[in-house]
Amino acid sequence: MRLENINGLMLGQFENLLKHNNHITHFVTTRHGGVSTGAYNSFNLSLNGDDNPSNVLNNRQKLADTIGLTTNDFVYPIQVHGTNTPRVYEADRGRGTQSPSNAFKDTDGFITNVPRLCLITLAADCVPIVFFDPVHKAIGVAHAGWKGTTMRVPASLVDSMSEEFGTNPKDLIVGIGPSGGPCCYEVGDDVIAEVEKSFDLNMVIKNIKGKTIFDMWEANKTTLIESGVRPANIEVSDLCTISQNETFFSARRGDDGRFVAGIFLT
Numbered sequence: 001m002r003l004e005n006i007n008g009l010m011l012g013q014f015e016n017l018l019k020h021n022n023h024i025t026h027f028v029t030t031r032h033g034g035v036s037t038g039a040y041n042s043f044n045l046s047l048n049g050d051d052n053p054s055n056v057l058n059n060r061q062k063l064a065d066t067i068g069l070t071t072n073d074f075v076y077p078i079q080v081h082g083t084n085t086p087r088v089y090e091a092d093r094g095r096g097t098q099s100p101s102n103a104f105k106d107t108d109g110f111i112t113n114v115p116r117l118c119l120i121t122l123a124a125d126c127v128p129i130v131f132f133d134p135v136h137k138a139i140g141v142a143h144a145g146w147k148g149t150t151m152r153v154p155a156s157l158v159d160s161m162s163e164e165f166g167t168n169p170k171d172l173i174v175g176i177g178p179s180g181g182p183c184c185y186e187v188g189d190d191v192i193a194e195v196e197k198s199f200d201l202n203m204v205i206k207n208i209k210g211k212t213i214f215d216m217w218e219a220n221k222t223t224l225i226e227s228g229v230r231p232a233n234i235e236v237s238d239l240c241t242i243s244q245n246e247t248f249f250s251a252r253r254g255d256d257g258r259f260v261a262g263i264f265l266t
Helices: 053-067 146-150 153-165 189-198 216-226
Strands: 002-006 009-013 024-029 109-112 118-123 127-133 138-144 173-176 205-208 211-214 234-236 259-265
Touching: 009 053, 024 053, 024 127, 053 259, 109 118, 109 153, 118 127, 118 138, 127 153, 127 216, 127 259, 138 146, 138 153, 138 259, 146 189, 146 216, 153 216, 173 216, 189 211, 216 234
Parallel strands: 173 234
Antiparallel strands: 002 009, 009 024, 024 259, 109 138, 118 259, 127 138, 127 173, 205 211
């Protein structure tokens, strides 16, 4: 994934998805370029905390302006570390954009085939994952913290796209975004016990300088491959939110703000 200044805002984009930019626009925001202050400094895009709502709405407007949409073209979730990944329709356009009151509740991903309807997932150490089916022109996003990763939320989303759009997993192009990385995402015995139910610990648990680290990138990549996604179609950002806290919000570093990953069909 590369970071670049796009219309005055620093955004990340996956190389594999950029090859399809005649059909999609996608992005990962950073913590810079907004008007939020204090613990939310500065490009916080979540209305679910204590940030001044007007600051968040200003940030969301700047994002919309940068990528050529209106704020009513987005859909936002209230995430709960689960596997609910509903299909989004034209009638859902704008949900959660101005207020959490009409956001998608208990939702950790979206899928759609509606043009110019931007799917959003929020993160600050959890893994944002972006999906594109170039055959059926359908998209998805997922939010995978350690719980969602062990519950295999990417598999749920792949299944949903297959059921709703006829997606063949082999066709999917996937980007695994910035999150707590295999250098820094330390976990305890309670998490390890859950990880062991879904993965080979030797593949995803590492011991680094006496710390036990959960490699969520490898775990989610494994889930995608086992779901039928081609390994060559999966790009991992290799950007750790904990060690690169100057660029991304990190809950483990004490941040209350959230960055987002998004995608829409052009």
